[in-house]
Amino acid sequence: xxxxxxxxxxxxxxxxxxxxxxxxxxxxxxxxxxxxxxxxxxxxxxxxxxxxxxxxxxxxxxxxxxxxxxxxxxxxxxxxxxxxxxxxxxxxxxxxxxxxxxxxxxxxxxxxxxxxxxxxxxxxxxxxxxxxxxxxxxxxxxxxxxxxxxxxxxxxxxxxxxxxxxxxxxxxxxxxxxxxxxxxxxxxxxxxxxxxxxxxxxxxxxxxxxxxxxxxxxxxxxxxxxxxxxxxxxxxxxxxxxxxxxxxxxxxxxxxxxxxxxxxxxxxxxxxxxxxxxxxxxxxxxxxx
Numbered sequence: 042x043x044x045x046x047x048x049x050x051x052x053x054x055x056x057x058x059x060x061x062x063x064x065x066x067x068x069x070x071x072x073x074x075x076x077x078x079x080x081x082x083x084x085x086x087x088x089x090x091x092x093x094x095x096x097x098x099x100x101x102x103x104x105x106x107x108x109x110x111x112x113x114x115x116x117x118x119x120x121x122x123x124x125x126x127x128x129x130x131x132x133x134x135x136x137x138x139x140x141x142x143x144x145x146x147x148x149x150x151x152x153x154x155x156x157x158x159x160x161x162x163x164x165x166x167x168x169x170x171x172x173x174x175x176x177x178x179x180x181x182x183x184x185x186x187x188x189x190x191x192x193x194x195x196x197x198x199x200x201x202x203x204x205x206x207x208x209x210x211x212x213x214x215x216x217x218x219x220x221x222x223x224x225x226x227x228x229x230x231x232x233x234x235x236x237x238x239x240x241x242x243x244x245x246x247x248x249x250x251x252x253x254x255x256x257x258x259x260x261x262x263x264x265x266x267x268x269x270x271x272x273x274x275x276x277x278x279x280x281x282x283x284x285x286x287x288x289x290x291x292x293x294x295x296x297x298x299x300x301x302x303x304x305x306x307x308x309x310x311x312x313x314x315x316x317x318x319x320x321x322x323x324x325x326x327x328x329x330x
Contacts, residue, residue: 042208042241042244042249042250043184043244043248043249043250043251044172044177044180044181044184044204044250045180045181045183045184045200045201045204046101046183046184046185046187047094047101047105047201047204047205048102048105048106048109048241049106049109049208049237049241050106050107050109050110050113050234050237050238050241051093051109051110051111051112051113051116051237052212052236052237052240052241053113053116053232053233053234053235053236053237053240054089054112054113054115054116054117054232054237055086055089055090055112055116055208055209055212055213055216056086056212056213056215056216056219056232056236056240057116057120057216057229057231057232058082058085058086058089058116058209058213058216059079059082059083059085059086059212059213059214059215059216059217059220060082060216060217060219060220060221060227060231060232061120061126061127061135062078062081062082062085062086062213062217063075063078063079063081063082063137063217063220063221064078064128064135064137064220065126065128066078066081066082067137067138068128074141074142075137075138075139075140075141075221076140076142076156078217078221079160079214079217079218079221080214082213082214082216082217083209083210083211083213083214083217084210084213085213086209086210086212086213086214086216087206087207087209087210087213089112089209089213090205090206090208090209090210090212090213091202091205091206091209093108093109093111093112093115093205094201094202094204094205094206094209095202096108098197098198098201098202110234113234113237116232117229117232117233117234120133120229120232121133121229127229132228133228133229134226134227134228135226135227135228136225136226137220137221137224137225137226138221140152140153140156140221140222153222153223156218156222157218157222157223160214160218164211164214165252165256168207168211168252169252171207172252176200176203179195179196179199179200179203180200180203180204181250182195182200183195183197183200183201184250212240216232239262242258242262242297242301243255243258243259243261243262244258244311245258245301245304245305245311246258246261246262246300246301246304246311246312247259247261247311247312247313248310248311248312248313248314249309249310249311250310251310251311251313251314253313253316254310254311254312254313254314257311257312257313257316258311258312261312262297265293265296265297266289266293269289269292269293269296270286270289273288273289273292274289
């Protein structure tokens with residue numbers, strides 16, 4: 042999000058496609074390792090993203106966001122109503138297969154963290170190299186001025202659909218990892234529109250069009266609730282105010298909203314830009330010039 046000038050509000054559905062694709066691959070092709078199923082699920086999510094990315098060839102901005110929102114509603118309906126997706130389970134809840142490789146069990150929290158870290162580093166480096174190459178330059182050319190980019194030989198259809206495909210691939214793998222490595226058991230409500238908004242907030246706070254910004258935004262959104270849960274009750278006790286868990290959740294919502302407005306108005310490039318400015322200042326310190 043931010044490289045090709047496209048905004049998606051259906052990220053939760055793409056995560057769900059990756060999770061259920063990995064689940065069905067593990068069920069119908071039991072000889073495949075679950076880690077292989079996680080990787081292959083990204084290609085299924087990429088195909089789903091291309092199908093819903095076709096409207097991006099004719100529309101953009103707010104209208105494109107509405108079109109991707111249709112993917113979210115379709116995903117919510119499909120995960121709940123199409124029983125084949127959940128292997129005909131009565132409740133709609135499915136269980137991920139145990140994670141193992143070469144006879145070793147990787148179900149412990151440390152092992153699942155290392156697996157997720159390996160996936161993240163490899164895909165992150167691959168995406169970083171991709172956006173530095175000719176594909177990434179085509180995305181940014183379409184984002185900055187699509188008519189001028191088309192004049193100099195950039196194909197809008199190829200650029201926009203590859204952006205949707207790569208984005209959906211990454212989100213699909215992330216959804217499969219989240220389901221297999223973290224949840225273990227999930228239901229269709231796990232990939233609701235709230236998940237799409239959470240991912241969008243990560244990108245906005247971290248910085249549009251920045252891989253580092255996406256990582257910083259994810260870290261911020263994960264750690265902020267933990268920090269508030271640990272810090273607010275003792276602070277409230279100092280002033281004689283007993284802060285409940287519900288109050289802490291309200292503070293989280295208010296702080297998220299304020300930060301989104303702050304970054305949109307003051308620093309649209311998010312935490313990634315603040316990190317870059319901070320590095321420049323430290324590089325020049327103590328010389329202000």
